[in-house]
Amino acid sequence: MLSVNLTHLIDDEKCYETVRQMRWERGVCCPKCQSLGVIKRGKDETQPARQRYQCKTCNTNFDDLTDTIFAGHHQPLRMWILCLYLMGLNLSNRQIAQELDLDKDVVQDMTTQLRAGIDQSKPEVNLLEFRLKKEKKAE
Numbered sequence: 792m793l794s795v796n797l798t799h800l801i802d803d804e805k806c807y808e809t810v811r812q813m814r815w816e817r818g819v820c821c822p823k824c825q826s827l828g829v830i831k832r833g834k835d836e837t838q839p840a841r842q843r844y845q846c847k848t849c850n851t852n853f854d855d856l857t858d859t860i861f862a863g864h865h866q867p868l869r870m871w872i873l874c875l876y877l878m879g880l881n882l883s884n885r886q887i888a889q890e891l892d893l894d895k896d897v898v899q900d901m902t903t904q905l906r907a908g909i910d911q912s913k914p915e916v917n918l919l920e921f922r923l924k925k926e927k928k929a930e
Protein backbone atom coordinates (compact mmCIF):
# COMPACT_ATOMS: atom_id res chain seq x y z
CA MET A 792 0.00 0.00 0.00
CA LEU A 793 1.17 3.52 -0.77
CA SER A 794 1.83 5.57 2.31
CA VAL A 795 2.46 9.26 2.60
CA ASN A 796 4.93 10.46 5.17
CA LEU A 797 3.44 13.51 6.86
CA THR A 798 6.80 14.88 7.88
CA HIS A 799 7.75 15.33 4.22
CA LEU A 800 4.66 17.41 3.45
CA ILE A 801 5.30 20.25 5.80
CA ASP A 802 7.81 23.04 5.36
CA ASP A 803 9.95 24.67 8.01
CA GLU A 804 9.02 28.20 6.98
CA LYS A 805 5.35 27.54 7.80
CA CYS A 806 6.27 25.91 11.12
CA TYR A 807 8.23 28.92 12.28
CA GLU A 808 5.44 31.22 11.09
CA THR A 809 3.01 29.20 13.20
CA VAL A 810 5.19 29.57 16.28
CA ARG A 811 5.44 33.34 15.75
CA GLN A 812 1.65 33.59 15.55
CA MET A 813 1.22 31.51 18.68
CA ARG A 814 3.65 33.38 20.88
CA TRP A 815 3.63 36.93 19.52
CA GLU A 816 0.12 37.93 18.68
CA ARG A 817 0.91 41.65 18.80
CA GLY A 818 4.25 41.40 17.01
CA VAL A 819 7.67 40.19 18.04
CA CYS A 820 8.32 41.01 21.66
CA CYS A 821 11.54 40.83 23.72
CA PRO A 822 11.41 37.82 26.09
CA LYS A 823 13.41 39.72 28.70
CA CYS A 824 11.86 43.19 28.91
CA GLN A 825 8.69 42.70 26.78
CA SER A 826 9.62 45.62 24.54
CA LEU A 827 8.17 45.62 21.02
CA GLY A 828 11.17 47.58 19.73
CA VAL A 829 12.88 44.66 18.09
CA ILE A 830 15.05 44.41 14.99
CA LYS A 831 15.74 41.36 12.84
CA ARG A 832 19.26 40.00 13.03
CA GLY A 833 19.53 37.41 10.27
CA LYS A 834 18.65 33.75 10.32
CA ASP A 835 19.96 30.79 12.25
CA GLU A 836 22.98 29.13 10.56
CA THR A 837 21.61 25.62 10.70
CA GLN A 838 17.86 26.36 10.42
CA PRO A 839 17.34 28.95 7.67
CA ALA A 840 13.67 29.55 8.59
CA ARG A 841 14.51 30.45 12.19
CA GLN A 842 14.60 34.24 12.54
CA ARG A 843 16.95 35.91 15.01
CA TYR A 844 16.19 39.24 16.69
CA GLN A 845 17.77 41.87 18.87
CA CYS A 846 15.93 44.05 21.39
CA LYS A 847 16.60 47.76 20.90
CA THR A 848 15.85 48.45 24.57
CA CYS A 849 17.95 45.91 26.44
CA ASN A 850 20.09 44.49 23.59
CA THR A 851 19.00 40.93 24.32
CA ASN A 852 19.51 38.55 21.40
CA PHE A 853 16.83 35.94 20.89
CA ASP A 854 15.11 33.95 18.17
CA ASP A 855 11.75 32.42 17.27
CA LEU A 856 12.20 29.57 19.73
CA THR A 857 13.80 31.33 22.70
CA ASP A 858 11.87 30.56 25.91
CA THR A 859 9.54 28.13 24.17
CA ILE A 860 9.31 24.43 24.78
CA PHE A 861 10.72 23.90 21.28
CA ALA A 862 14.13 25.28 22.22
CA GLY A 863 16.73 22.83 23.45
CA HIS A 864 14.97 19.73 22.14
CA HIS A 865 16.44 17.40 19.60
CA GLN A 866 13.09 16.98 17.82
CA PRO A 867 12.88 19.28 14.79
CA LEU A 868 10.21 21.96 14.99
CA ARG A 869 8.05 20.30 12.33
CA MET A 870 7.66 17.23 14.56
CA TRP A 871 6.21 19.46 17.26
CA ILE A 872 3.89 21.26 14.86
CA LEU A 873 2.67 17.96 13.41
CA CYS A 874 2.18 16.64 16.91
CA LEU A 875 0.09 19.72 17.70
CA TYR A 876 -1.91 19.17 14.53
CA LEU A 877 -2.56 15.51 15.29
CA MET A 878 -3.56 16.38 18.86
CA GLY A 879 -6.13 18.71 17.30
CA LEU A 880 -7.57 15.68 15.48
CA ASN A 881 -7.91 13.94 18.83
CA LEU A 882 -5.44 11.21 18.03
CA SER A 883 -4.08 9.23 20.96
CA ASN A 884 -0.40 9.35 21.88
CA ARG A 885 -0.04 5.88 20.41
CA GLN A 886 -1.55 6.95 17.08
CA ILE A 887 0.57 10.11 16.97
CA ALA A 888 3.68 8.04 17.67
CA GLN A 889 2.75 5.83 14.75
CA GLU A 890 2.14 8.74 12.35
CA LEU A 891 5.39 10.48 13.27
CA ASP A 892 7.41 7.31 13.64
CA LEU A 893 8.45 8.24 17.15
CA ASP A 894 8.58 6.36 20.42
CA LYS A 895 5.32 6.50 22.38
CA ASP A 896 7.10 7.81 25.48
CA VAL A 897 8.62 10.63 23.44
CA VAL A 898 5.18 11.57 22.13
CA GLN A 899 3.70 11.37 25.62
CA ASP A 900 6.33 13.87 26.79
CA MET A 901 5.68 16.17 23.81
CA THR A 902 1.89 16.21 24.19
CA THR A 903 2.18 16.89 27.93
CA GLN A 904 4.40 19.88 27.25
CA LEU A 905 2.23 21.15 24.40
CA ARG A 906 -0.85 21.05 26.63
CA ALA A 907 0.97 23.12 29.24
CA GLY A 908 1.67 25.87 26.68
CA ILE A 909 4.48 26.64 24.31
CA ASP A 910 5.82 29.81 25.89
CA GLN A 911 7.60 29.01 29.12
CA SER A 912 7.76 32.63 30.20
CA LYS A 913 4.01 33.11 29.70
CA PRO A 914 2.13 30.00 30.79
CA GLU A 915 -1.22 31.65 30.07
CA VAL A 916 -0.56 31.45 26.32
CA ASN A 917 -1.82 27.95 26.05
CA LEU A 918 -2.80 25.63 23.31
CA LEU A 919 -6.50 25.80 23.98
CA GLU A 920 -6.48 29.58 23.71
CA PHE A 921 -4.62 29.35 20.41
CA ARG A 922 -7.09 26.87 19.01
CA LEU A 923 -10.08 28.95 20.05
CA LYS A 924 -8.61 31.98 18.33
CA LYS A 925 -7.99 30.01 15.17
CA GLU A 926 -11.55 28.79 15.14
CA LYS A 927 -12.84 32.33 15.62
CA LYS A 928 -10.78 33.58 12.68
CA ALA A 929 -12.13 30.81 10.49
CA GLU A 930 -15.73 31.84 11.04
Ligand SMILES: [Zn+2]
Binds near residue numbers: 822
Ligand atom coordinates in the same frame (compact mmCIF):
# COMPACT_ATOMS: atom_id res chain seq x y z
ZN1 LIG B 1 14.48 43.72 25.76
